[in-house]
Structures are given as C-alpha cells and as structure tokens.
Amino acid sequence: MNSDSTGPAADPGFNPVVFYGAVALIGALIIFAFVNASEASTIFQAIQDGATDNFGWLLVFTVNILLVLCGILAFSRFGHIRLGGQEAKPEFSTATWFAMLFSAGMGIGLLFYGVAEPVTHFANPPSTFFSNPEAHASRGFAANAQHAMGVTFLHWGLHAWGIYAIIALALAYASFNRGMPLSIGGFLQAAFPRIPNLLVDLIDVLAITATVCGVAASLGFGASQINAGLTILAGIPDNAPTKFVLIVVITALATTSVAFGLNKGIKRLSEINMVLALVLAVFVFVVGPTVFLLDGFIQNIGYYVQRFIYLSTWTETYSPENWQGGWTIFYYAWWVSWSPFVGIFIARISFGRTVREFIAGVLLVPSLVTFIWMTVFGDSALYIEMFGAGGLAEAVSKSMPDALFAFLAHYPLATIASWLAVVIIATFFVTSADSGALVTAMIASGGHHHASFVSRVTWAITIGLLAAALLWAGGLGALQTAAIVTGLPFALVLLLMAAGLYRMLDTEHRQLVRAQAL
Template sequence: MLFNAGIGLVLMFYAVAEPISHFSNPPYGEAGTLLAAKNALNLSYLHWGLHGWGVYALMGLAIAFFTYNKGLPLGVRWILYPILGDKLKGPIGHLIDTMAVVATMFGLATTLGLGIQHINSGMNYLFGIKDSPEVQVILIGIITLCATISVVSGLHNGIQILSKVASIMAIILMTFMLVVGPTLFIIGSTVQSTGFYLQSLIGTATWMEVYRGTHWMDSWTFFYWAWWFAWAPFVGLFIARISKGRTIKEFILGVLLGPTAASIVWISIFGSTAFHVELFGAGGISEAVQENINTGLYSLLQMFPLPYMSILFVVIAGVIFFVTSSDSGSLVIDFITSGGRDDTPVKLRIFWALIEGAVAAVLVLGGGLIALQTGSLVTGLPVCLLMLLVCYSVNKALKKYQEEKKESHE
C-alpha cells in the first residue's frame, strides 16, 4: 500500500521511458554508449530512490510522532507544534493545512495526468484509440468515477484490496520480464548499477550542471524534487495513519529501504532489458521514446512473447494504480480538511475525488507534460520550505521526549 500510494502509477511506466531518455539524451557523456546506459540507471535510481523516500519518511515521522506520542490530532499543521504551539489552532494552522491540500492536489494531479497519458498510449496500441488530450480527459473522467466506488468503500475495503491487486499484477509483470528477457544480464545489471548508485550517491545528488550551461535538470531532477515535496503531505499523512505501533527505527527503515529497493529492482529489470535491446538487439526503443515518451514500456513489450496480452495487462494495472492513487489522495485531503476526523460524510470524499480528476484534466488540457511539471514545481516549493522547519521541530520534540523518558526512570 505504501509503495502504491507513493509512486506506483508513474514508476510503472517510467521504468523504461526515463532510463532510455537519459541514455539517448544524457546530461553528460556520449549518448547511446555503455557508459550512457550505466549513468542512465544511476540517474533514474537517484530520482526514485532514497532522496525522495527520505522526504516522505520525515513528513510521515513528524505526523505519526505528534499524533500517537503527543496526542495531537492527525494532521499536517501539528508537525510544527514545538515551534508554534497553540498558535496552530488559529489562522497559521489553517494556512499550513491549506498549503498541504493545494500541494497534495497538484502533486496528485501531476501523477494522475502522467499516468493517464501512458494509459492512453497503451489503448492506442491495443485498440487504435486516438492519443490526444481530449481522449485523456475522457479517460480521466471515466476512471475517476470508478475511483469513487473505492472511496465509498473506505481504507480497508477499497484501497487495501486494490493495492494488493495492483501489487500482485506488478509482481507478475516484473517476473514475466525477468523470465522472457535477458535474465542473467538483468541480474548482473541490477547488482552492478545498485553498487554504482550507492558508491556515487553524494556526487550524483549534488551535481548541478553549472559548468555546462544547460537546463537538463529543469525537466528532470528539479521537477522530481518538487514533485516529491508536493506529495509529502499526502504520502506522509497516509503512511502515518497506517503505521501506528511502529518504533521510529522500524518506521524509518520501512519507509526508506523497502520502497527504495522495490523501485531499484523495478527500474533495473525493465530499464536493463531495454538497454539490452538497444545495445545488443534490434534497437528502436530510443526512437519510440523520443517520438512519444509515453510509449516506452509498450515498445519494449512488443519485442517479447505475448505482446498484446502483456500490453493489455499493463493498461489494466495502470487503471488500478490510478484508482488507488485517487482513493488515497481523497482520503488524505479529507483528513486534512476535517481536522483529522475519520467519520466525515462519504459525499465529501467523493467531492475530493472528483476535484482531483478535474484538476488533472485541466492540467492535461492546459499544456500536457509542461503544465503537469509546472503544477508540481509551483506547489512543491512552499512544502520544501516547510520541511526545513519540520527538521528543527522533530529534532526539538525528540530531544524533549528523550529527556522526559530519562526523568521518568530516575
């Protein structure tokens, strides 16, 4: 559930599209080489790995600690309680919650918009349905209506069931590619690229292309960081709600290591297979991605057995991931706007689900990928500033908590 709520929808499709994009148009080095493939996986791991999940872990830890250990309501505003105290009950608290809702809305809309573009491309492969913003808006409307059914069912009946189904389908798809693809090459690439990622983590994370004068990071790294921050209130609140009873160590390790490992394995299996096709096989995936980035995964699946069935499987999984993301977002926004209550009217959750779909549709019509990226960039910056305060707030609260525990044992 944690992985699905966090990044499942977009990562499923970008596991081929992003590494191939970095392979064809690398920020440094020569394109289309073995070194380009190595760097492409490393950059993809950076964008989907420890840094992003670290943002989620910090936000989730803050919310969980102040809710379960300090008895405060489940909400975003209370993560600054050691700094602002009871002032959070007034306009300042309302402002923080409003910022969290707006960031969640646009972060989620970005995810849904990117996901629906890939779903549309898959339906174009399967049924010849036109790949266009107008069709994507119609698909958003249809799937959003389906999502409201899960919203009505609640966390345990709706989201958990769909999350399990989506996870099972993802594992089946991953296993299929591992078996029909170049298995030994994939395993070797996973081990090697993971080691390179860990070895070069600091250097890659602090690279800023200042000596190049290019703007590659604007479309990739900066967008990803803003997107992760925009999603932080959403995912942080969501994982805090499902993590009651965990120790801080268990929480941090669970949020950081599990999803990061899953992301690396997923990207490596599909990305490495795509590189094998490009470097040692028929090629053609790079050209397809350059023409339409949404076709990366489908272009790869076409080169292996059962292409029609596997693409149909991916589209269905994408729809389920879409519904899961929409459900989770509606639930979290409902929590924030109701002050942490979980007994709000079902109509309110349905309202938020419809609003999420509407915002995603507007962004798709308003400029496609550029509009989606801009939405996350604009809303992610305020949350980034908030997270700086959260670091101080959590540190202060944990120190005080530790002192109180020592005094109680004396």
C-alpha cells in the same frame, strides 16, 4: 457541529477556512486552465523555467537534509520510541503495510518512467553530469547506459523516500503519541505553540493544494499512458477527449473505492495492484535477458553507492544547461508536492511501529523494490537498444507515454502483457486518486482520521477535474509545472517539520530518561 449533517461540516474538527480556501484556490486554477488554455500553457512554462532556474538549489538542499535526518533518527537514542506508545501493536501486517505505502508512494510513475527514463538518459545524457567528459566519450554506449541507470536510481531511490519518511514520522508521532490532529498545521502547532492560527490554516491550504496538484499530475501521466496503450491495442484515438473520458471513468472508480474507506477499498486495491505489478515484472525478468539483469542490478547498486555523494549534490553550477529542470528538480518537486498526501497516508497506516522500524521500512524496502523494478524494465530496454533490435530511443523521443508498450512489443505474448500493463496502470491510478482524496479530506477536516463521505468524494472529483484541466491547458508540461510550483514553497514547510520532529522526540526521550531514573 451536528453529527447527522451530510456536508463537509459533519467532520469533527472541520475547518471552513482550510476547506473552502483550498476549494477556491484549486477551483480558480481549474477554471483558468479550461477557459484560457493557450495562455495558461505559456504562463505555466514561464513559471516552471523561473522556478527551476532560481530555486532548484532549495530542493536539492531540502531532500539531502531530510535524508541525513532519517539516518540520524534511525541510529539515535530515539529509535526505540514506538508510534502510539510502548504497548501499541501494528494495525496492519508488515506485507500489507509495504503494499499500501509503496502503491501510494510511487504507483503510476514506475509504469510511466520505468522504460522511458533510462532510455532517454541513455540517448541524451547531460554533458555536465560527468566529472570527466573526455573519458565518458571514449567509453561510449557502456558509460551512457551506466550513467542512465545511476541517475534513474537517484531520482527514484532514497531521496524520494527520505522526504516521505520524515513527514510521515512527524505526523504519526504527533498524532499517535501526542494526540494531535493528523494534519500538517496540527503538527506545527504542537511543535511550535506560538505559531499563529492563520499561518497554520494557510499551511494546511498549501498542503491540500500541493497534494491535489501532485496527485493530479500523476493521474495526468496515467491517463496519457493508458490512452497510448489503448491506441496501440484497440485503435482508440490518442487525443484530449479520450483522456478526459479515461479520467472520468477512473475518477468514478476512485470515488467508489474511497467511499468504502481505508480497510475495504484502498487496502484491497493496493494488494491487487502489487500482485499484478509483480506478475508483469517477473514476466519481463524471465522472458528477457535474465543474466544481464542480475549482473546489472549488482552493478547499478554499486555505482549508486559509489557516486552517492556526487549524485546527491550535483547542481549543474558550472554549465549553461538546464537539464536538471526537466528531470531532477522536477522529480524532487513532484515528491515534495506528494509528501503531504503520502506522508499523512503512511502515518495513518503506521500505528504501532518503532521509529527505527518505521524509517527502515519506509526508506529501505520501497527503495530496494524500486531499484529492482527500474533494473528489470530499464536495463531490459537498454539491452534491446544496445544489443537487440533497437528503436526504443526513437519511440520514446516521439511519445514518452508509448515507451512501455513499444518495449513490450519486443517480447512474446506482447498483446497480453500490454493489456496487463493497462490494467496495472489503471489500478495504480485508482489507488493514487482514492488515497489522495482520503488524505485531502483528512487535512480539510482538521486531521480527523475518519473524514466524511461527502468530503472524500468531493476531493476525489476535484483531483480528477484538475488532472483534466492541466492536460487541456498544456499537456505533460502543465502537469510538471503544477508539481514544481506547489513543491517549492512546501519544501520550506518540510524543513520546519524536520526541526519540529527532532525537538519533540528529544523532549520525549528526556522525559523517559527522567522517569526511569525515579
């Protein structure tokens, strides 16, 4: 290829089948959603119901297998293997590394669900969640609150980060230690040399589609929440045109950020939004029921640890309810659909880490920070609902995007805090979009670490267009469907990658043992 070219083909390793195949598939989805909005909404709901009813077990099985493998690798003979070779040094400081992987891995979701999810579970707990419903009923609100935080920790904790850890470790090892492209297909070709090239290309197309749909879902949630905040703070209408304008503006900012690249744009924004999020969390912690939150954090961790096996393997088998379809299965599918994006991004920033350090950092630190965040916002909201003025459950049931702002209205300096929340959501919005665009461009360029400017910008715009199309076609329900439908098939790819990773690490360990014996 001519290196002076300005198009996507300027990328080293550019694969036209993957690039144009993914563009065509996602473009068809965007056009269908815009042209047939009412029909698309019905179809999306039917697809989501069918997927969750018939394949929810696959996601529960997959995330548990991946989490178990994380523990095996961390404590195994492979733990000392260093990404990039034994002499490799980390590219980023530990603090910057944590900020980048955390803002890419969760971001908008923490702002959107930090108040809304615990309050929703508190007000409407799933009856099949409790091993002893009669005892639960007799304990009343206290049991509801504890179970609400327990299931929230399940959705946002170790299982989510276990998905990211395995795919990121597999890609980082193959790229930095084996010299393979930083792509899903490239890893599978290294782990399973006999895999057909066409299947590799199809898997990369699926990875791009999953990434774009997963990030677009997050951007849709972010646009809805920013719109809700601006309606409360500035009287701006809460409607589809406003959301489209927000998506256009944020996508433009993300495009600018991704154009600057990893070290100038994404790195700086990640550090900024982590600082702003910390300021908001400290404000709520200090002004809110501080002692209640300290007590709650310890008890929430204890409950999560004690019920870990039960929580992890609960599938609603013996009940006609489908509560999990809208919550646990959606979350797992959302994390899986995000996994190509987050996995490649974490791999890209993790050069020089050992396997043990990598798993501990990716799995434990973000989970702990997430638990702190959910306790600060979730338990503060539950405190208002149980011991204060109340009204949050009703507000959340009416509009989930309004939840955070309805919550902050109970605090002093509510207007300032709400504006700060809007800014944080917007910066998380940008980091999710620009990181997603960077990773998608890397996949489409054959896993090359430095995809072209045109390719990065193309995918940033595509993600924004898809988020707008899904909101137009079916609102938050369409966003959920996109995550579930792309997450389900990619779960099989993750299981294959887990097997390949173990196989490759075992081969290197045997080679090191032989070399030391000579």
